[in-house]
Amino acid sequence: MNARRLIQLALLVAVLIYPFLTLESPVYQRLGALVLLAAIGASAWNIVGGYAGQVSVGHAVFFGIGAYSAVVAFVHADLPPIVGAPLGMLLSVGVAAVIGVPTLRLSGHYFSMATIAVGELVRVLSSTSDWLGGAQGLGGPAMPRTVFDLSFMSAMPYYYIFLAVLAFLLGMTWWIERGRMGFYLRAIKDSERAARSLGVSAGRYKLYAYMLSAAFTSLAGSLYLCMFGFIDPESGFGILLSVKMVVMAALGGAGQLFGPLVGALILVPVEELSNSLLGGEGAGITFVVYGAIIVIIARFLPAGLLSLFERRPTAEKPAVSTANPASGHAD
Amino acid sequence: MSKIVRRTFTAGAAASVLSLGLPAAAQQQTVKIGVIYPLSGNAASAGTHAKIAAELGADLINNGNPELAKLLPLAKGGGLPGLKGAKIELVIADNQGTPAAGQNQTLRLITQEKVAAVMGSYQSGITQTASAVAEKYGIPFLTPESTAADLTERGFKWFFRTTPIATNFAKAYSDFLKEQKAAGQKTDKIAIVYENTEYGKSTFTAIADLFAKEGHTVGLQVPYSANSTDVQPQVLQLKEKNPDVVIFISYTSDAILYAKTMKELNWKPAILMADDAGFNDAAFVKAMGSQVEGLISRSAFAPGKPGSIAAICDELYKKKSGGDGLDDGSARGLQGFLVLADAINRAGSTDPAKIREALVATDMGPEQMVAGYNGVKFDSKGQNTLGSSLIIQMRNGQYVPVWPKAKATAELILPYKGWPQ
Numbered sequence: 001m002n003a004r005r006l007i008q009l010a011l012l013v014a015v016l017i018y019p020f021l022t023l024e025s026p027v028y029q030r031l032g033a034l035v036l037l038a039a040i041g042a043s044a045w046n047i048v049g050g051y052a053g054q055v056s057v058g059h060a061v062f063f064g065i066g067a068y069s070a071v072v073a074f075v076h077a078d079l080p081p082i083v084g085a086p087l088g089m090l091l092s093v094g095v096a097a098v099i100g101v102p103t104l105r106l107s108g109h110y111f112s113m114a115t116i117a118v119g120e121l122v123r124v125l126s127s128t129s130d131w132l133g134g135a136q137g138l139g140g141p142a143m144p145r146t147v148f149d150l151s152f153m154s155a156m157p158y159y160y161i162f163l164a165v166l167a168f169l170l171g172m173t174w175w176i177e178r179g180r181m182g183f184y185l186r187a188i189k190d191s192e193r194a195a196r197s198l199g200v201s202a203g204r205y206k207l208y209a210y211m212l213s214a215a216f217t218s219l220a221g222s223l224y225l226c227m228f229g230f231i232d233p234e235s236g237f238g239i240l241l242s243v244k245m246v247v248m249a250a251l252g253g254a255g256q257l258f259g260p261l262v263g264a265l266i267l268v269p270v271e272e273l274s275n276s277l278l279g280g281e282g283a284g285i286t287f288v289v290y291g292a293i294i295v296i297i298a299r300f301l302p303a304g305l306l307s308l309f310e311r312r313p314t315a316e317k318p319a320v321s322t323a324n325p326a327s328g329h330a331d
Numbered sequence: 332m333s334k335i336v337r338r339t340f341t342a343g344a345a346a347s348v349l350s351l352g353l354p355a356a357a358q359q360q361t362v363k364i365g366v367i368y369p370l371s372g373n374a375a376s377a378g379t380h381a382k383i384a385a386e387l388g389a390d391l392i393n394n395g396n397p398e399l400a401k402l403l404p405l406a407k408g409g410g411l412p413g414l415k416g417a418k419i420e421l422v423i424a425d426n427q428g429t430p431a432a433g434q435n436q437t438l439r440l441i442t443q444e445k446v447a448a449v450m451g452s453y454q455s456g457i458t459q460t461a462s463a464v465a466e467k468y469g470i471p472f473l474t475p476e477s478t479a480a481d482l483t484e485r486g487f488k489w490f491f492r493t494t495p496i497a498t499n500f501a502k503a504y505s506d507f508l509k510e511q512k513a514a515g516q517k518t519d520k521i522a523i524v525y526e527n528t529e530y531g532k533s534t535f536t537a538i539a540d541l542f543a544k545e546g547h548t549v550g551l552q553v554p555y556s557a558n559s560t561d562v563q564p565q566v567l568q569l570k571e572k573n574p575d576v577v578i579f580i581s582y583t584s585d586a587i588l589y590a591k592t593m594k595e596l597n598w599k600p601a602i603l604m605a606d607d608a609g610f611n612d613a614a615f616v617k618a619m620g621s622q623v624e625g626l627i628s629r630s631a632f633a634p635g636k637p638g639s640i641a642a643i644c645d646e647l648y649k650k651k652s653g654g655d656g657l658d659d660g661s662a663r664g665l666q667g668f669l670v671l672a673d674a675i676n677r678a679g680s681t682d683p684a685k686i687r688e689a690l691v692a693t694d695m696g697p698e699q700m701v702a703g704y705n706g707v708k709f710d711s712k713g714q715n716t717l718g719s720s721l722i723i724q725m726r727n728g729q730y731v732p733v734w735p736k737a738k739a740t741a742e743l744i745l746p747y748k749g750w751p752q
Contacts (some may be wrong), residue, residue, distance in 0.1 A: 280423035286371070
């Protein structure tokens, strides 16, 4: 067993027992769950934004659909909120198809702008609907009725639920990455025209990636609702949510399996701790930090933090790069 | 991890040393109160003013104010007498205007800062998620200003609300109109004009329901969109039906538009009323104040007569905030804080269960109020049953309290005058 394996194993164990390490501090225990929840959203975004290179800045639409589906299941059907999760996923896939067919034809910034427009439109519409609680929003069960309401005092159950969902999502992404679809998506990202000329049905695969991404973003929204118990248009469909997904994935490394998780591991604690330490002063310092991070990534690490570690193997094995000179500079 | 453990250890060691060596050490005890408001985000201005109100409240109790001490026993200074002079320490947190941050920060205040009680959190949605944490941990949560009706319908044991809600405002309007009717004013035909989103609709429903019970007839209702750029059709409708009383429930730009259009079409009712909001906005008062002489609105606060609790607090608040006096929002914040401090004092303990019992037993009269309430007394759901509003009237471009008489600084003048002839 080499050192790299040992580190990986230690990390895995740390992730698995984290809630037990933080038993005495509910705030840190909860922070773990918040990181995982953010990582689910950002990893879902990564499928279409990272792998396929279609930078959606309107993913909050699906997050909101998931959250509202869960709360509607409770408010209008008196069911545990989590029952709304599969419905939200189905609805999100449908909505993704409706949005995706026209907008995925747009390239680059135009696609991003179209997704922003759709996101804002949905936010405004949701605030005028009485059925969805209007601008005021809707609340989940005030007090848990059964365990299925997933309303816990401790963050530990949330941590393991989120961890299971994230593991499934990353496993599936890994499987896609290795398969035909993964190659197609990377080809589309590099050059859509070249991919098409080689016979890749670019439109279809972009749409598949978009719909899959939407489904899991929606699930993140439903889980959010279970944990926080309240949703309003701003916290369900607000543009800041969409931006956070993009920034997290970009910080860690968009188009990399663990990129969004690494991004969440840094940004969520930064946000929570800076607010805890400095928020009382009322300086809004959290968002200053956010802005600074965006500027720094864009300037120095456009490929994300993980790109720092990516370079090492190629440097250690110069034989490979001489055999294949292009790979050493493939940046 | 090790840091947390060590800190608890040092604190524990310090406490035991103090209690062994210095019997008087109990006087050094502090009571931590969590204060959570939007200090960033789009409600930051309101949140900051509420935060200053809580700081003023803590200052009054810790350091005292001789003038106020004659009226408010807790303002003698030297901390809370019920806890051997324990000082109040505020732990202030920013909810960033999001329900998620509100919940995360409340958890921190309760589990890390170990506050005895929490107050906040301005926006109703944030109060909802923040108070849910307090409920699970069994810590009293008092909201001085969130008015969404369902907050007190959740069956919570640890939740208290001092602010009046729409039904209380409706009651104030109803009582006010009854008095005017008894005094010979015509109030038979009432029209309500309301903007058609959440605020307007819910307030309209509360007023219409209560008026029906109290025997007022709402003969005309006019919903409209607050984004309208033209309200002539609505004003023409009013002119045609010519009601005796009109109540407006509006935001700012539409309020200005209505005032202008009524002048253009030269129509005014005998009594023109507004439900706070747009008609109380500084922008409205500045732009239209001189054109709506005699307009009646409501507010939870008016400085009142010199030497009153409200007037003294207003002056102190001005000093602390650097200019702004107390207003509807900050006065309710300060009132909520004083109610919480009073309960902790009576509880004589920082035990949350005892503070809750003391809150349940709260019974304050109008003479102890900073805000224009009739007092504070909670029902079984935690809602203050004595919350009320002052009726204020526009005089020479400024609102002055005219009703109820005990708190009025000027005589009510009817009918509505409007623009200078």
